[in-house]
Amino acid sequence: MDETGVRPTAEQVLALAPDAASRKAGTKLGTAGPWSDTGGGGAEGAVWGLCAGSGGKPYRTVVDITGPAYTCSCPSRKFPCKHALGLLLLLASDEQAVDGTAPAPGWAEEWLAKRRERAGERGTGSPAEAAPGRPADPEAVRRRAERRAARITAGATELEQRLTDLLRGGLAAAEQSGYGLWEETAARMVDAQAPGLAGRVRELGAIPGSGPGWPVRLLEESALLHLLSTAWLGRDRLPEPLAATVRTRVGLPSAAGSAPVRDHWLVLAQSDSSDGKLITRRIRLYGRDSGRSALVLSFGAAGRSPQLGLPVGLMIEAEILPHPGAGQLRADWGRQFGAPGPIEGPPPGGSTGAAIEAYGSALRADPWLDSVPVTLRQVVPVQRGGGWQLADADGESALPLASTGLSRSGLWKLAALSGGGPLTVFGEFGHRGFQPLAAWAEDLAGTVPLT
Structure with missing residues (x-):
C-alpha cells in the first residue's frame, strides 16, 4: 500500500488477502451495492x-x-477480513463511490484518534494519523518507508533461500509438492508487504504440471523472480530509473509523474481480461506529436466493468500522467480537450526485424517486461508449419503470432483483411510472439480492431 496516501490498485489490494478464500469473498464485496456511509x-x-x-x-x-x-466489527479472525478487502477494492475500482469530503463518523474517528494518539507517543505519525488539516510529517513518512523497505528486504532474502531450496531439490519435485507450498510462500511475501513478489510466486505455483515443457517454464520464471529479488537487495547500486522499476515490480505503489504529457492520442486497442476475481482493461495509446506510447489500466471488481473506456479508432487531445521507472509505459488518464475525431492514419512503423530490436532494447531497461507495443508496416499474415506468422512483404523475416493471442475468428479476420496483400498491424511483441490488436489495409479506410 501507499506510504503517502496514494489510492491503491486492485492488484495491491488482492495481494494483501491472507488466502484465496478471502480474495474471492473480498472481491464480491468490491462493489457499491453492500456499502453505505x-x-x-x-x-x-x-x-x-x-x-x-x-x-x-x-x-x-x-x-x-x-x-x-x-478494523472491522465482524467476527472474522482473518486479517484483513473480507470487508476490509472489499472496501479497498471499491476505492481502487471506483474512487467516486467513496465520498472524499465526508467527515469521519464517530465510530471511525474514535479508532483513527487512538491510532493518532499511539503514533504521537511513538513520534511516528502518518497522513491518516495526523490531525485534520495538518500535513503529514515528512520525517514520519521517511521512517515508515524505511520500515517497509526493511520488511521487503527480509522477504526477498527469505525468497532467495526458498528458490535455492527449489533448485537443490530438483524442479521435478515441484509437481509433487502441490500448490500449498507456493501459496504459503506468497503469504510470506504479503506479510513482507511485497505484493509484486507475492503475485509472481503465485504464478510460479501454476506452472508445475501445466503441460509439456513446464520444467523449462518454471526455471525461466524462477530466474526472473531471482533477478527481481536480488535487484531489490542491491537497489542502491542501480541507476535511479531501473531502481524505480524494481520498486514498482516488487509492489511499491507507483504514483503518476508530476509532468503531464499533452498530445493527440491515438486509441489503438482496448481489451479486457479476467482472472475470475478482477477485470483488467488495457488501453493502448500512441501520441501523434510526441511519438510516445502509453498504457492505461483500469479495473473492475466482482464482475463490474472498468469505469474508463476509450473508443478504438479515434484520436483524442488529452493529457496523460506517466508513471516513473525505466522503460515504463504505464500512465494515468488526465484531462481531455475537445471532442474526439477519427484517426487520420496508423502510427509509423517498421519491419519485423525492427520489432525484435525494440523488444531487446526495452528488456535492457526492464528485464521483467513481457512485451512492447510495436507497429509493423507492409506485413502479410501467412500460415507456416501449423502456425500463423506475420511476414515482411519482401520475405526477409517473420514474427510468430502469440499462441494466446487472436482467436480463430480473429485470425481469419486478419487474413481476410489482407487478402494476400500487405497490411499495417499494431500489436504487442514479446517472448511469446506477436499479438495483433489493430490493423489497417491500404485500400480500406479506418482502423479495424482485432480484439
Missing part, C-alpha cells in the same frame, strides 16, 4: 464504510491506507 479516500489516508451482512446490523469497517491497518 462510505467516506475518506487516498487524500484522507483512511477509508471507512458500513457493509451489509447477514444480520440486521451492518459491519463497521475502517482502513488506514498508509499503514496499512484495519
Whole structure:
C-alpha cells in the first residue's frame, strides 16, 4: 500500500488477502451495492464504510491506507477480513463511490484518534494519523518507508533461500509438492508487504504440471523472480530509473509523474481480461506529436466493468500522467480537450526485424517486461508449419503470432483483411510472439480492431 496516501490498485489490494478464500469473498464485496456511509479516500489516508451482512446490523469497517491497518466489527479472525478487502477494492475500482469530503463518523474517528494518539507517543505519525488539516510529517513518512523497505528486504532474502531450496531439490519435485507450498510462500511475501513478489510466486505455483515443457517454464520464471529479488537487495547500486522499476515490480505503489504529457492520442486497442476475481482493461495509446506510447489500466471488481473506456479508432487531445521507472509505459488518464475525431492514419512503423530490436532494447531497461507495443508496416499474415506468422512483404523475416493471442475468428479476420496483400498491424511483441490488436489495409479506410 501507499506510504503517502496514494489510492491503491486492485492488484495491491488482492495481494494483501491472507488466502484465496478471502480474495474471492473480498472481491464480491468490491462493489457499491453492500456499502453505505462510505467516506475518506487516498487524500484522507483512511477509508471507512458500513457493509451489509447477514444480520440486521451492518459491519463497521475502517482502513488506514498508509499503514496499512484495519478494523472491522465482524467476527472474522482473518486479517484483513473480507470487508476490509472489499472496501479497498471499491476505492481502487471506483474512487467516486467513496465520498472524499465526508467527515469521519464517530465510530471511525474514535479508532483513527487512538491510532493518532499511539503514533504521537511513538513520534511516528502518518497522513491518516495526523490531525485534520495538518500535513503529514515528512520525517514520519521517511521512517515508515524505511520500515517497509526493511520488511521487503527480509522477504526477498527469505525468497532467495526458498528458490535455492527449489533448485537443490530438483524442479521435478515441484509437481509433487502441490500448490500449498507456493501459496504459503506468497503469504510470506504479503506479510513482507511485497505484493509484486507475492503475485509472481503465485504464478510460479501454476506452472508445475501445466503441460509439456513446464520444467523449462518454471526455471525461466524462477530466474526472473531471482533477478527481481536480488535487484531489490542491491537497489542502491542501480541507476535511479531501473531502481524505480524494481520498486514498482516488487509492489511499491507507483504514483503518476508530476509532468503531464499533452498530445493527440491515438486509441489503438482496448481489451479486457479476467482472472475470475478482477477485470483488467488495457488501453493502448500512441501520441501523434510526441511519438510516445502509453498504457492505461483500469479495473473492475466482482464482475463490474472498468469505469474508463476509450473508443478504438479515434484520436483524442488529452493529457496523460506517466508513471516513473525505466522503460515504463504505464500512465494515468488526465484531462481531455475537445471532442474526439477519427484517426487520420496508423502510427509509423517498421519491419519485423525492427520489432525484435525494440523488444531487446526495452528488456535492457526492464528485464521483467513481457512485451512492447510495436507497429509493423507492409506485413502479410501467412500460415507456416501449423502456425500463423506475420511476414515482411519482401520475405526477409517473420514474427510468430502469440499462441494466446487472436482467436480463430480473429485470425481469419486478419487474413481476410489482407487478402494476400500487405497490411499495417499494431500489436504487442514479446517472448511469446506477436499479438495483433489493430490493423489497417491500404485500400480500406479506418482502423479495424482485432480484439
